[in-house]
Amino acid sequence: MRSMDTPALSHRSAPPTSFGDHLRHWRQRRRFSQMDLAHVAEVSTRHLSCVETGRASPSREMVLRLVERLDVPLRERNAWLVAAGFAPMYRARPLQDPEMASARAAVQRILECHEPWPALAMDRHWNLVMHNRLVPLLMAGAAPELLQGPVNVLRLSLHPQGLAPRIANLRQWREHLFERLRQQIRATGDAVLVALLEELKGYPEGTSATAGAQQLALPGEHPGVLMPFQFHTPHGVLQLVSTTTVFGSPVDITLQELALETFFPADDATATALRGLQASTAA
Structure with a gap:
């Protein structure tokens, strides 16, 4: 696995405009030298340097090879293609688009089949897109303004008027979510996620009902x-x-950015409680 660039957590000074700007930005983000990238992309270092400085234009095949080697997100790949003078390749249709009906049905089926355990689907900014019947039961009691769409899962989880007071291992879970968010920022450079992380870091750490107490531990954790x-x-x-x-292999930007979060019981008591909650939804 390639190491990521720590400075990627900060905002870009200016978005890339030319193809060379895009190439340089993502090459440096992925911590490739021109020689390293030329080797894995099977082009000469001289030609790659010329493309990056604007002295040569890349072919469409070369653009696609470079974005693949640099693991550029689909949303950014379209920008590369346009900057190089080619038509965008990837579509970004809302999940509610009629052409996305089969994908939407597949996601809903996965979420429903996961019952009686909670499961939800989120977009690239952690906004709640779909969920099964268990999720609203766990969200109950949060401030109404946090439950108005789009519901941001991270904001809802860590806000003192959200679910934070009910999370027994709040500090531990908070750091876990922060690290996941940092990894996503390093991979995408998304300014919205940078702002979200700064907002979440401003929330109090000790709002859990067990704040200051010894954290619970799972057997064998x-x-x-x-x-x-x-x-x-x-x-x-x-x-x-x-x-x-x-x-695994989406060709639609919306699907590439969709994440399914599925929860499982770690002990028999939790499994029993979740089955009881599911039964209450059918009553």
Whole structure:
């Protein structure tokens, strides 16, 4: 795995405009020298240098090869193609677009099949897009303004008037979410995510009902391997672990940026409580 550029957490001074600007920006973000990139892209260092400085124009094939080697997000790949004088290749249709009906149905099916455990789908800015029946039950009690669309999952989770007071291991979970957000910023350079991280860092750390107390631990937990989500409910503290799933080979920008967060019970008591919650939705 390539290391990421730490300065990527800051705002860009100016967005890239020419193809060479795009190439230089992402090459430096991925910490490639011109020689390294030329090697993996199977072009000469001299030609790559000429393309980056604007003395030569890339072919469409070369543009696609470079964005692939640099793991450029689909949204940015369109900008590269346009800057090089070619038509955009990837579409960005809203999930509610009729042409996205099959993809939308597939996501909904995954979420529903995950019941009685909670599952949700988010866009690239952590806005809630879809969810199964368990999610609203866990969101209940948050301030109404935090539940107005689009609901931002991170803001809802960490805001003192959101779910934060009910998260038993708030400080631990907060740092876990911050690290995930930092990784996403390093990968995409998204200014909206940079602003979101700064906002979240301003929220108080000790709003959990167990703030200052020893954090609960899952049997067999290994720091850095398994991160528990411990959540107060009328049925007791739910012990959950989560996984994140993305589409493997999307050709649509919306689908590439969609993430499915699925939670699993980490003990029998949590499984029983979640089954009880599911039964209440059918009553």
